[in-house]
Amino acid sequence: MAFHQLLIRDEQSVRFITINREEKLNALNQTILAELHGALTEALADNRVRGIVLTGAGKKAFVAGADIAEFAAFDAAQGLRLARDGHRNVFDLIHHAGKPILAAINGYALGGGLELALACHLRIAVPNARLGLPEVTLGLIPGYGGTQRLTQLVGRGRALELILTADMITAEKALEYGLVNVVVDQSVLLEKALEILQTIASRSPNAVAAAIRAVNAGLDPSKNGFEVEIEEFSKCFGTADFAEGVSAFLAKRKPNF
């Protein structure tokens, strides 16, 4: 697939996907959403790729939200399609991905931009990043999973504080809330992203995918997370990764997954 609003590059076993619409603060239009679907699908199917970084072009914004101009004249039916397609094609795809996806938040992460980061498995941010869900200022609510994933991550009280006030918080506050994992300088943001994903890439890919499924199951009301953990745990025993991990440990060498 050819990409017009994404930049794609690989470093070691990590794929970097950069949303490249700097003049509009990387706001998510339909082209970007379709390209993200394509780029993520490709990365997830590519055996050389063991982790994915999502970031925004420039130093000002990760993603300043869904493209407000694009949905300005929408009615309820169009709003329904926008949210449903977005959930299915991008946000749920990220949430359920069997490879770790990390949001490298290089500036504003607002509205759909914060929701994109929330769908990822890990989030790191620069000190001047600003995070928020400003939808209620537009007469909307978050529609790409923000009401659910923010609540799961930081708890109901803090999620409602952010959603109802629409205020942006600093990266430092986001770290305190558990909304981001680490805060690092802009100059080393992508280096840190690579370092984290390379660490995960050195672990069993089968076990990493199973752990994501088990953790996600606990957040899914239609599933019993403990049961899913038991099943996923048991299935690990039949894998080549398990044989390699255990024999490497017993032979006092590093595993080669």
Ligand code: COA
């Ligand atoms: N959708 C569409 N365009 C957007 C956008 C969005 N979510 N966010 C920023 N842009 C555009 C601006 O319209 C502007 O375009 P222009 O130069 O053609 O006028 C450009 O990006 C630069 O943004 P600007 O507002 O001039 O930058 P700023 O530094 O003054 O303010 C923000 C930065 C992030 C505070 C401000 O852009 C903003 O509030 N954006 C909307 C955030 C939002 O509500 N997101 C949720 C959407 S559901």
